[in-house]
Amino acid sequence: MKRLFKISLMPLIIFFIFIVSSCDRNDKKEYIGIISAMDNEIEILVNETEVERIDEIGGIDYIIGKLANKNVVIAKAGIGKIRSSSGITSMINNYNISKVLFTGVAGGILDSEKILDVVVATKLVEHDYGRIENSGFIWTKGDPGISKSEGDYYECDSKLVNLAYEVAQEVVGENHTFKGVIATGDQFVANEEYVKKLEEDFDAYACEMEGASIAVVCTNYDIPFVVIRTLSDKADGNAHESYEEFSDEAAINSSLIIIKMLSSL
Numbered sequence: 001m002k003r004l005f006k007i008s009l010m011p012l013i014i015f016f017i018f019i020v021s022s023c024d025r026n027d028k029k030e031y032i033g034i035i036s037a038m039d040n041e042i043e044i045l046v047n048e049t050e051v052e053r054i055d056e057i058g059g060i061d062y063i064i065g066k067l068a069n070k071n072v073v074i075a076k077a078g079i080g081k082i083r084s085s086s087g088i089t090s091m092i093n094n095y096n097i098s099k100v101l102f103t104g105v106a107g108g109i110l111d112s113e114k115i116l117d118v119v120v121a122t123k124l125v126e127h128d129y130g131r132i133e134n135s136g137f138i139w140t141k142g143d144p145g146i147s148k149s150e151g152d153y154y155e156c157d158s159k160l161v162n163l164a165y166e167v168a169q170e171v172v173g174e175n176h177t178f179k180g181v182i183a184t185g186d187q188f189v190a191n192e193e194y195v196k197k198l199e200e201d202f203d204a205y206a207c208e209m210e211g212a213s214i215a216v217v218c219t220n221y222d223i224p225f226v227v228i229r230t231l232s233d234k235a236d237g238n239a240h241e242s243y244e245e246f247s248d249e250a251a252i253n254s255s256l257i258i259i260k261m262l263s264s265l
């Protein structure tokens with residue numbers, strides 16, 4: 001009798017487990033993902049966040065909470081394309097991410113740009129992807145076989161770009177806000193000749209070390225994204241000194257833009 005009772009209850013128990021687990025999946029809270037390379041690039045964002053919990057996944061802390069009344073996941077993924085790809089992929093696979101905002105600093109490329117000016121990426125390109133021949137390095141576009149992007153450039157979401165550009169103008173002023181191509185590579189650029197090449201070859205407005213990886217991953221997962229960078233240096237012979245002096249201040253500009261954007265998202 002007892003056995004019969006257990007057997008007849010079994011389908012009910014299985015059904016209950018199925019309902020509970022599918023409710024959990026369906027009710028998964030939506031989050032805005034905010035990601036950076038360095039601690040100083042998320043410091044004020046984390047300070048302003050009502051933190052619910054911190055999940056450590058693959059060596060990266062994902063800070064979960066509410067910022068400007070929005071559910072956010074904030075992470076510092078580390079410097080360069082490998083760390084940022086890994087960080088953004090884990091974020092997307094572990095949380096229900098509706099959009100991604102990258103915040104940080106960059107080296108400026110155009111003569112008209114000044115340190116602490118803001119560049120909002122419209123699209124991103126990997127400037128260091130290619131072949132090394134006897135004649136030297138030859139740039140080639142990214143592997144189209146593994147990417148949903150059709151060209152050499154990965155496009156940011158136009159609505160997020162427009163919002164970021166508008167908000168950046170309010171935060172740093174119209175004359176200090178740019179939008180255009182950002183070139184990503186695994187090198188800190190401190191070389192005037194190379195900067196000119198980035199301008200000529202890619203129409204780049206800024207260079208940094210993570211944006212294109214965020215772009216590749218978000219494009220492949222169909223998640224809208226934008227990259228917001230404030231200039232800490234001009235990627236020239238003085239770039240290291242300039243970075244030391246201005247990177248904290250530059251990181252704050254990008255963070256303030258993120259906080260202001262959140263209230264319109």
Ligand code: ADE
Nearest residue numbers: 105106107188189208235
């Ligand atoms: N991030 C900030 N400045 C940079 C530079 N000059 N090159 C690459 N990444 C940077």
